[in-house]
Amino acid sequence: xxxxxxxxxxxxxxxxxxxxxxxxxxxxxxxxxxxxxxxxxxxxxxxxxxxxxxxxxxxxxxxxxxxxxxxxxxxxxxxxxxxxxxxxxxxxxxxxxxxxxxxxxxxxxxxxxxxxxxxxxxxxxxxxxxxxxxxxxxxxxxxxxxxxxxxxxxxxxxxxxxxxxxxxxxxxxxxxxxxxxxxxxxxxxxxxxxxxxxxxxxxxxxxxxxxxxxxxxxxxx
Amino acid sequence: xxxxxxxxxxxxxxxxxxxxxxxxxxxxxxxxxxxxxxxxxxxxxxxxxxxxxxxxxxxxxxxxxxxxxxxxxxxxxxxxxxxxxxxxxxxxxxxxxxxxxxxxxxxxxxxxxxxxxxxxxxxxxxxxxxxxxxxxxxxxxxxxxxxxxxxxxxxxxxxxxxxxxxxxxxxxxxxxxxxxxxxxxxxxxxxxxxxxxxxxxxxxxxxxxxxxxxxxxxxxxxxxxxxxxxxxxxxxxxxxxxxxxxxxxxxxxxxxxxxxxxx
Numbered sequence: 001x002x003x004x005x006x007x008x009x010x011x012x013x014x015x016x017x018x019x020x021x022x023x024x025x026x027x028x029x030x031x032x033x034x035x036x037x038x039x040x041x042x043x044x045x046x047x048x049x050x051x052x053x054x055x056x057x058x059x060x061x062x063x064x065x066x067x068x069x070x071x072x073x074x075x076x077x078x079x080x081x082x083x084x085x086x087x088x089x090x091x092x093x094x095x096x097x098x099x100x101x102x103x104x105x106x107x108x109x110x111x112x113x114x115x116x117x118x119x120x121x122x123x124x125x126x127x128x129x130x131x132x133x134x135x136x137x138x139x140x141x142x143x144x145x146x147x148x149x150x151x152x153x154x155x156x157x158x159x160x161x162x163x164x165x166x167x168x169x170x171x172x173x174x175x176x177x178x179x180x181x182x183x184x185x186x187x188x189x190x191x192x193x194x195x196x197x198x199x200x201x202x203x204x205x206x207x208x209x210x211x212x213x214x215x216x217x218x219x220x221x
Numbered sequence: 222x223x224x225x226x227x228x229x230x231x232x233x234x235x236x237x238x239x240x241x242x243x244x245x246x247x248x249x250x251x252x253x254x255x256x257x258x259x260x261x262x263x264x265x266x267x268x269x270x271x272x273x274x275x276x277x278x279x280x281x282x283x284x285x286x287x288x289x290x291x292x293x294x295x296x297x298x299x300x301x302x303x304x305x306x307x308x309x310x311x312x313x314x315x316x317x318x319x320x321x322x323x324x325x326x327x328x329x330x331x332x333x334x335x336x337x338x339x340x341x342x343x344x345x346x347x348x349x350x351x352x353x354x355x356x357x358x359x360x361x362x363x364x365x366x367x368x369x370x371x372x373x374x375x376x377x378x379x380x381x382x383x384x385x386x387x388x389x390x391x392x393x394x395x396x397x398x399x400x401x402x403x404x405x406x407x408x409x410x411x412x413x414x415x416x417x418x419x420x421x422x423x424x425x426x427x428x429x430x431x432x433x434x435x436x437x438x439x440x441x442x443x444x445x446x447x448x449x450x451x452x453x454x455x456x457x458x459x460x461x462x463x464x465x466x467x468x469x470x471x472x473x474x475x476x477x478x479x480x481x482x483x484x
Contacts, residue, residue: 050308052307052308052309052426055309055311055316056309056316056426059311059313059314059315059316060314061310061311061312062312063314098257099255099256099257099258100254100256100257101254101255101257102253103253105253105256106256128257129260132256132257132260132261135257135260135261136260136261136264136265137264139265140265140268143268144268144271144272147272156360156476156477156478156479157273157275157276157277157360158272158273159359160275160279160359160360161271161272161273161274161275161279162272162275163275163359163361164271164272164275164276164278164279165267165268165271165272169268
């Protein structure tokens with residue numbers, strides 16, 4: 001499998017305005033949207049369990065709790081599957097990109113995206129921060145949620161402590177994911193790339209210039 | 222060339238910088254410091270610390286926020302996890318709903334005169350005000366909750382408990398929840414058939430229109446949506462007691478917990 005087919009791809013043959021670059025593999029998109037489904041289920045059922053007036057309207061607390069627990073335990077599954085086969089290649093590359101921060105990433109984040117845009121690669125620092133946060137949230141919530149649900153083997157203060165961590169992490173996740181969704185909705189080409197796998201070259205050149213440049217170099221040979 | 226064969230766990234960015242021939246990663250974001258790994262490990266570290274000492278941190282934040290959360294007309298602080306908020310639990314498919322007009326309270330079983338009280342009749346009886354912390358067996362505690370209601374003892378005396386009776390069994394109109402108290406516990410001055418809490422009529426979520434409040438015990442003894450008080454001569458364990466919680470649910474001296482007593 002060559003690097004070109006993984007990260008690069010073919011620009012459209014028509015006018016430059018219509019040209020697109022391959023951004024996400026099918027496996028990456030499947031992972032993203034599977035996480036949306038399981039994490040979304042956790043978030044909505046968690047809200048019902050947490051907000052009293054909502055509990056009163058919905059009722060069926062035991063059922064809501066069981067759905068929440070099953071969805072919670074399922075959150076690592078999409079990641080495991082995404083890494084389980086040959087389709088993981090593109091994901092591994094992108095995870096490496098997301099994990100490493102250049103000094104310009106830090107400057108970009110501190111200026112809230114207003115400067116250093118010229119240095120942005122395939123992912124900007126906000127996208128990197130979001131990915132790292134979600135990678136931390138999944139084990140944190142699975143472990144603390146399991147202590148809350150099956151508290152018997154643990155010292156009792158752990159149950160309170162796990163609830164404390166679970167609640168605050170949930171609130172943090174709501175805020176971070178709300179930000180992620182707002183950014184996606186206000187940048188249609190970026191959102192579209194997570195649906196179709198391809199991003200307009202013009203948008204990539206504006207917002208991810210180093211990545212667009214590297215892709216062009218590869219294609220230019 | 223394949224993309225596999227690099228060392229280190231890719232999920233944490235453990236692999237070194239991009240190889241020279243790896244044009245795909247020869248960009249600014251394929252190299253640099255492994256901040257992503259630091260964020261994840263930092264979160265996990267905070268999480269472990271939070272599980273281990275969270276109960277103490279939570280109590281501290283609760284004390285700090287108390288002036289704020291107790292004078293909050295918006296009620297918004299009740300959604301902050303550590304502001305000493307009630308969590309609403311119910312055990313049936315639908316949260317029960319009964320108006321004060323439809324609500325009745327029966328006192329029966331081993332009594333001389335069974336009672337059948339309306340909401341208005343309950344409010345006509347001598348009223349008692351108490352203020353106590355509310356401690357849940359799952360760990361949360363709400364400080365200084367004001368309650369108003371009729372002493373359970375007064376209702377039992379009014380009905381006249383027969384010789385040989387030992388316990389009361391309390392029934393909720395949710396159709397599933399029950400609780401038990403010994404007659405001695407039921408005669409405490411801080412055990413109320415409550416119709417007001419937090420300065421207002423007991424809401425549906427909190428077990429309204431009328432619920433029990435057992436000041437010295439964990440919250441599961443304070444049965445919500447009360448409709449029947451049955452005097453009996455045997456202990457019938459309540460809903461959660463059948464599921465493993467202690468029958469004598471003294472705060473700080475049961476269920477393996479060491480909370481500060483509430484009464």
